[in-house]
Amino acid sequence: MTSNLEILQQQDPDVYAALKGEEQRQKSGIELIPSENYTFPEVLSTLGSVFTNKYSEGYPGRRYYGGQEYTDQIETLARDRAKAVFKCEHANVQPLSGSAMNQAVYLGLLEPGDSILAMDLSHGGHLTHGAPVSHMGKLFNFVRYVTNPVDGSIDYDQVRKDALEHKPKMVLCGYTSYPRDIDYENFKAIADEVGAITMTDASHFGGLVAGEAMRNPFDFGFDVVTTTTHKSLRGPRGGMVLCKKEFASKIDKSVFPGLQGGPHMNAIAGIAVTLKRAQTQEFKDYAQQVLVNSKMLANELMQRQASLVTGGTDNHMMVVDTMESYGLDGRVAEETLDKVNITTNKQIIPDDPLPPLRPSGIRIGTPAATARGMVEVDMKQLGEWIDRCLRSPDDEAVIGEIKGAVETFCKKFPVPGI
Numbered sequence: 462m463t464s465n466l467e468i469l470q471q472q473d474p475d476v477y478a479a480l481k482g483e484e485q486r487q488k489s490g491i492e493l494i495p496s497e498n499y500t501f502p503e504v505l506s507t508l509g510s511v512f513t514n515k516y517s518e519g520y521p522g523r524r525y526y527g528g529q530e531y532t533d534q535i536e537t538l539a540r541d542r543a544k545a546v547f548k549c550e551h552a553n554v555q556p557l558s559g560s561a562m563n564q565a566v567y568l569g570l571l572e573p574g575d576s577i578l579a580m581d582l583s584h585g586g587h588l589t590h591g592a593p594v595s596h597m598g599k600l601f602n603f604v605r606y607v608t609n610p611v612d613g614s615i616d617y618d619q620v621r622k623d624a625l626e627h628k629p630k631m632v633l634c635g636y637t638s639y640p641r642d643i644d645y646e647n648f649k650a651i652a653d654e655v656g657a658i659t660m661t662d663a664s665h666f667g668g669l670v671a672g673e674a675m676r677n678p679f680d681f682g683f684d685v686v687t688t689t690t691h692k693s694l695r696g697p698r699g700g701m702v703l704c705k706k707e708f709a710s711k712i713d714k715s716v717f718p719g720l721q722g723g724p725h726m727n728a729i730a731g732i733a734v735t736l737k738r739a740q741t742q743e744f745k746d747y748a749q750q751v752l753v754n755s756k757m758l759a760n761e762l763m764q765r766q767a768s769l770v771t772g773g774t775d776n777h778m779m780v781v782d783t784m785e786s787y788g789l790d791g792r793v794a795e796e797t798l799d800k801v802n803i804t805t806n807k808q809i810i811p812d813d814p815l816p817p818l819r820p821s822g823i824r825i826g827t828p829a830a831t832a833r834g835m836v837e838v839d840m841k842q843l844g845e846w847i848d849r850c851l852r853s854p855d856d857e858a859v860i861g862e863i864k865g866a867v868e869t870f871c872k873k874f875p876v877p878g879i
């Protein structure tokens with residue numbers, strides 16, 4: 462029988478060639494973008510499955526189309542597993558992405574114009590945390606807290622002052638480029654003082670909470686936690702809203718019919734199998750190793766005199782001030798590392814004097830490298846390559862030598878699913 466891939470090759474050689482090229486790129490390079498990962502092989506199977514054919518508007522038992530016997534099973538499994546893994550009362554697994562999931566929370570629990578206290582984009586927050594260029598930034602009144610200029614960590618006294626002054630309806634923590642853990646107790650106390658809903662956007666570290674390597678905001682009484690499913694959790698691209706029962710109905714109505722139409726049942730099947738994996742000891746070990754690797758890589762870079770925002774990491778990522786460390790802006794640093802098959806991303810740092818497309822730093826994370834089986838000794842090696850490369854961006858001999866070494870090294874670490 463001809464496989465689906467063989468049919469693709471015959472039908473559309475251009476797309477097939479790009480797919481094969483991407484497979485090769487993923488195999489022969491080291492992925493250090495903190496928001497990326499390799500999903501599980503069985504997730505790739507669900508994504509390319511017949512669930513993509515099905516319209517399932519509504520929720521299990523309450524759909525607008527017939528033929529929902531199996532989609533109901535899948536979504537119920539995904540919801541129940543999400544509740545068990547994140548120890549929460551309600552889960553909505555339909556958001557098509559992380560951005561949609563956050564929008565659904567704001568639009569479901571607040572009124573346009575309400576104030577939300579959230580982290581500034583340039584200090585580590587996400588676009589959907591109220592950046593002026595995002596639609597959410599226009600619809601809601603975001604008050605954006607920044608980090609402490611001395612050590613780069615969240616300034617909780619300032620967060621409290623901002624909360625008392627602006628009386629937000631929601632206090633939001635969570636980040637896209639902040640290398641430290643969150644003081645949930647402090648955030649919750651501040652929110653309680655002003656009667657605000659508490660929300661954590663755990664998109665980056667959702668897998669580390671699931672694997673019990675990082676703390677769970679629900680243990681501190683948080684109302685809502687959102688997470689993407691494709692970063693540290695290693696699932697398909699998507700988002701989940703997890704919340705207390707009292708918010709369940711508003712959240713569900715906000716996702717559908719408020720914001721979205723038909724859910725992507727192939728992705729929801731992928732979320733279900735990911736959450737089964739997340740309950741295993743193997744996944745817990747993975748989550749721990751992500752953190753151990755991150756600390757190791759950060760220490761190696763710092764020993765080589767690189768300057769890291771906040772002076773280290775408590776989570777799966779670090780932000781390197783490449784301007785201060787190597788005299789290179791983040792774009793040049795990213796492009797230089799690209800030349801040796803090490804993929805990172807340019808990153809604005811707190812109070813960055815440089816513009817976003819040419820910022821002062823890069824962001825590095827360990828979830829994907831760890832998914833390939835890399836451990837501490839490999840992080841030391843990576844640190845050496847990154848440092849040498851950024852010290853000699855124009856030395857073709859050094860760049861060529863490291864690229865060759867990286868390609869050989871990658872052969873030892875198969876990419877899951879390829």
Ligand SMILES: Cc1ncc(COP(=O)(O)O)c(C=O)c1O
Pocket residue numbers: 496558559560561563587589635636637662663664665689699
């Ligand atoms: C903290 C945070 N929230 C939300 C998102 C949005 O996710 P998506 O890209 O799936 O829309 C991201 C993505 O990087 C993120 O880092």
